Amino acid sequence: MGPLQIKELLQQTPDAKSVTLKGWVRTKRESKNAIFIALNDGSTIHNIQAVAAPGQFSAELLLTVTTGSCLKITGQLVASQGSGQAVEVKIDDIFVYGTADVDSYPLQPKRHSLEFLREIAHLRPRTNTFGAILRIRHSLAFAVHQYFNEKGFFYLHTPIITASDAEGAGEMFRVTTLDLDKLxxxxxxxxxxxxxxxxxxxxxxxxxxxxxxxxxMALSKIYTFGPTFRAENSNTTRHLAEFWMIEPEMAFFELEDNMELAEDFVKYVIRYALENCKDDLAFLENRLAEEDKNKPQNERSIPLLEKLNFVVENAFERLTYTEAIDILLKSKPHKEKKFQYPVGWGIDLSSEHERYLVEKHFKKPVILTNYPREIKSFYMKLDDDGKTVRAMDVLFPGIGEIIGGSQREDNYEKLLERVHEVGIDPEVIWWYLETRKFGTAPHSGFGLGFERLVLFVTGMSNIRDVIPFPRYPKSAEF
Structure with a gap:
């Protein structure tokens, strides 16, 4: 099973038992009375302190113990003499797995910009910030699978290579084995x-x-959780070319059922993070607070834990798109022309409109429903009025839309009509259309971009910082 991880050792009783540590040096400092090595193995945001006596090890060995070096330390687990942790290790032996050249190792004990760390994505998981993000990302992914398993869903592996464009946007990466020089x-x-x-x-x-x-339409309740790709030439803080999507689909679910599931699901996974990632969330909250000190009061973020509890503790407000437009038209920012984008029935709401509804008007998460058919996808079920569809978007503070879904059109003739209307060749999705001919049923689903969720839970401001190796225009280095 190997040695205990540092997270486990920090919870042990300091009884002078022999322990083995393996990890990377965060800092080393020497005084006339002792040598202190802070070691981290990624299992926790906290380091463990290992202490040696002056002269206990040769100068040659200590020169190889630098920030970034990888060590195995054996010693005795004793009560810590310093503040901040209950235990430390009194070193008996040091073995250096790999050194880190002090002049070229880019992660020194100082604050680095996020832009710089993106350039060294192969090393940034060793920082406190990215270690915390990746541990939270893991916990959220685990919670996703646990939630759906508890609810009787089946995990379905859908194709990564496809001939269909589900969104109809046309921004797709082509897969080919053709010789591009001899097409x-x-x-x-x-x-x-x-x-x-x-x-x-x-x-x-x-x-x-x-x-x-x-x-x-066979298993009743399924979910997908896998990589998806969009060749959108966008360099915003909210877009990636490669990202992960969570997409449940449920037979016999109508719009109301879909909303109930979306609210319950997102509260569950956020609650899981709050309960299981306390140290990492506390670190990220402090980091965010430090950043906000340099911002004007009106531009400061909601404290991270307050924002997460805001979602978990409040029932989501539900209203139609038409009702939301009416609220926005009557709002002070609209009347004083402070919205950057215009408001009117038929528009695709911008983030500023969505955030106004959540943060200012209702002061709780919002689920908007029944959008105009022209701004939504072909597969959404048409309402009786012929103008709107049974769509739903879940809106969060600080981010706007985080979940998009709908009741799917289950009527063959209506779906075929929409396919023609938006210019999709029915022959390309004949199999999708056929499900409406062979035992059709009401069904619904939604999509949640996993990185958007991680972005929200960690409080980070750029989506490139919540995936280990981001893919975006002109960047596929790692």
Whole structure:
């Protein structure tokens, strides 16, 4: 099983028993009375202090014990003489697995900018900030699977390579084995994809939803949780080219059921993080507070734990898109022309509008429903008025939309009409349409971008900092 991790050792009784530590040096300092080495193995945000007597080890050995070096330390677990931790290790032996050159190791004991750390993504998990983010990311992923398992859902692995575009946006990465220097062409001069590996055009998926619906129409309740891709040339703080999506699909669920599930789910996973990531969240909250000291009062963030508890403790407000537009039209920011983007029925709400509803008007998370059909996807069920669809978006403080979903159109003729309306070739998704011909049923689902969730829970401001190795325009280094 190997040695105990530092997280476990910090909880042990200081009874002078022999222990073995393995990890990376965060700091080393020497005084006339002792040598102090702070070691971290990634299991916790906290370091463990190891102490040696002056002259106990050769100068040559101590020169290799620098920030970033990897060590194995054996010694006795004793009560700490310093403040901040109950135990420390009185060193008996040091073995150096690997040294870190003090002149070239980029992670020195000082504050580094997030922009700099993105340039060294192979090392940034060793920092306190990114160690905390990655541990929280793990806990949230675990909570996702645990929640759906407890609720009787089946985990469905949907394709990463697909010939369909679930969102109809066309911003997809092409998958091909064709020789780009010798592309086969038809008599009309277009690329002949019949000679490609799959015999047709293929892309990396933007969503597992369409295939997820197929699973739900047999297993009743499924969820997908996997990588998705969008070739959108965007350099904003909220977009990635490669990201992970959580997409449950449920047979016999209508819009109200879908809203109930979305609220229960997101509260569950955030509550799990609050209960199991206390030290990491406390660190990130303090980090955010330090950043906010340099900002004007009106630009400061809601304290992280307050924001998370705000979501967990409040019932989500539910209203229609039409009701939301009416509220925005009557709002002070609209009347004083302080909104950057115009307000009117038929617009796709911007983040500032969504945040106004959550943070200023209702002061609680909001679920908006029944959006205009023109601004939503083809697969959403048409309302009786013919103008709106049974869509729902969950809006959070500080971020706006975090979940998007809908009741899916289960009527074959209506779905086919929408497919033609938005310009999708029915032959491409014949299998999706056929489910409406063979035992159709009401069904619903939603999508949650996992990185958006991690962004919200950690309080980070850039989505590139909540995934280990971000992919965005002109960047696929690591």
């Amino acid at each position: 086969p062409r038809t008599d009309e001069g277009v690329i002949n994809f019949k000679e490609d590996f799959f015999g047709r055009e293929a892309n990396l998926t933007v969503s597992g939803q369409l295939e997820g619906e197929l699973g739900a």
